[in-house]
Amino acid sequence: xxxxxxxxxxxxxxxxxxxxxxxxxxxxxxxxxxxxxxxxxxxxxxxxxxxxxxxxxxxxxxxxxxxxxxxxxxxxxxxxxxxxxxxxxxxxxxxxxxxxxxxxxxxxxxxxxxxxxxxxxxxxxxxxxxxxxxxxxxxxxxxxxxxxxxxxxxxxxxxxxxxxxxxxxxxxxxxxxxxxxxxxxxxxxxxxxxxxxxxxxxxxxxxxxxxxxxxxxxxxxxxxxxxxxxxxxxxxxxxxxxxxxxxxxxxxxxxxxxxxxxxxxxxxxxxxxxxxxxxxxxxxxxxxxxxxxxxxxxxxxxxxxxxxxxxxxxxxxxxxxxxxxxxxxxxxxxxxxxxxxxxxxxxxxxxxxxxxxxxxxxxxxxx
Numbered sequence: 001x002x003x004x005x006x007x008x009x010x011x012x013x014x015x016x017x018x019x020x021x022x023x024x025x026x027x028x029x030x031x032x033x034x035x036x037x038x039x040x041x042x043x044x045x046x047x048x049x050x051x052x053x054x055x056x057x058x059x060x061x062x063x064x065x066x067x068x069x070x071x072x073x074x075x076x077x078x079x080x081x082x083x084x085x086x087x088x089x090x091x092x093x094x095x096x097x098x099x100x101x102x103x104x105x106x107x108x109x110x111x112x113x114x115x116x117x118x119x120x121x122x123x124x125x126x127x128x129x130x131x132x133x134x135x136x137x138x139x140x141x142x143x144x145x146x147x148x149x150x151x152x153x154x155x156x157x158x159x160x161x162x163x164x165x166x167x168x169x170x171x172x173x174x175x176x177x178x179x180x181x182x183x184x185x186x187x188x189x190x191x192x193x194x195x196x197x198x199x200x201x202x203x204x205x206x207x208x209x210x211x212x213x214x215x216x217x218x219x220x221x222x223x224x225x226x227x228x229x230x231x232x233x234x235x236x237x238x239x240x241x242x243x244x245x246x247x248x249x250x251x252x253x254x255x256x257x258x259x260x261x262x263x264x265x266x267x268x269x270x271x272x273x274x275x276x277x278x279x280x281x282x283x284x285x286x287x288x289x290x291x292x293x294x295x296x297x298x299x300x301x302x303x304x305x306x307x308x309x310x311x312x313x314x315x316x317x318x319x320x321x322x323x324x325x326x327x328x329x330x331x332x333x334x335x336x337x338x339x340x341x342x343x344x345x346x347x348x349x350x351x352x353x354x355x356x357x358x359x360x361x362x363x364x365x366x367x
Contacts, residue, residue: 001327001330001333002306002337003306003307004306005323007033008035008322010099015084015101018080019078019084020052020077020080020081021047022055023046023047023323024038024051026320026322026323028320033321038109043097044095044104044107045096045098045104046099047081048096048110049085050116053121054324054327055078056078057123057124057127057331058075058334059071059072061331061334062337062339063131071339072132076132079124082124083136085121086121086140090143091118092114092118094114095110115153115154116157116211118148119161120160122141123163123164125138125164126168127164129167130167130171141164141168154200155188155199155200156213157211158188159211159214160211162181162185162188162218162221163217166181166217166221178225181224181225185217185225189218192233196233196236198214198215198233200212207237209245210259211262212263212266214234215235216269219235219273220273234273238282243278246282246286247285253313254311254313255295255312256325257300258324258328260286261329264286268283295312295315301329307321307326308325308328308330309321309325310325311325
């Protein structure tokens with residue numbers, strides 16, 4: 001996964017800043033790989049905030065959890081792209097149209113009001129501010145926070161806001177973050193059906209698995225705000241709704257890594273908060289999807305080539321390998337990846353009290 005993310009990445013100089021982007025898609029043509037542009041809704045572009053923010057979070061998490069300052073430095077190259085894409089009002093354009101960095105200001109999947117990429121960039125800057133203490137990342141977070149505080153959002157998007165807020169609240173205990181977290185978590189917890197399933201919107205019939213991380217947001221917020229009701233709501237949809245899918249090896253006609261990684265995020269958090277061994281079993285089974293426990297018995301994660309395929313379609317492996325698949329796979333299997341092959345000299349622990357300054361670091365050529 002790390003290898004494929006680096007293969008998908010390009011170093012650019014935009015507005016005089018050296019930064020790094022991740023190409024959206026990479027397709028197999030014979031025995032070679034080729035970049036492929038995004039064109040699901042008409043021409044969209046070559047790289048986007050949604051994926052680059054994911055990449056930044058992956059390297060930040062690897063650096064923080066595994067004591068790898070060089071991974072945090074690598075995250076900084078992606079974060080500079082997010083800063084380049086942030087508009088004066090704090091919102092983000094999603095796509096660049098070409099490798100010259102021209103922004104797609106009009107496409108429906110790129111407009112600055114897009115909730116998903118704004119939420120993901122918010123998360124990336126929150127984590128960057130918490131891990132590095134860099135004032136520029138905190139300032140970018142504060143600017144991107146203002147546009148999402150008003151109105152209502154789909155619950156899966158709101159869950160990303162909660163996760164972002166928690167990254168900083170655990171460190172700062174700021175009153176305004178506490179108020180926002182309380183309001184947002186109540187909003188998420190209130191959206192459920194008679195069976196207790198958390199919904200993305202009122203009267204939703206069947207929640208999709210991709211991005212379904214409301215449990216991952218509510219469960220850690222519950223002890224932080226002394227709200228046992230949130231923890232109960234967080235666990236309610238998992239064992240009756242998600243567990244059968246996990247035990248059946250995700251039998252849907254099509255399953256993508258983003259769906260499985262979202263389930264893994266929920267199970268990981270619930271296990272950490274509750275200690276319930278049932279979540280441990282389910283977590284193990286869900287991770288095994290990447291290693292062949294799926295409807296096609298295919299290794300979605302190819303550890304030899306360092307890549308994740310784009311999913312399982314009708315029991316067949318989709319052998320393309322794009323940004324979302326590899327980054328979400330990396331987040332799902334973070335502790336199992338060979339990080340020390342890429343960063344051979346682990347440094348001191350990175351924590352909220354000991355931070356790494358990446359503000360002035362220069363990108364290295366991706367390999």
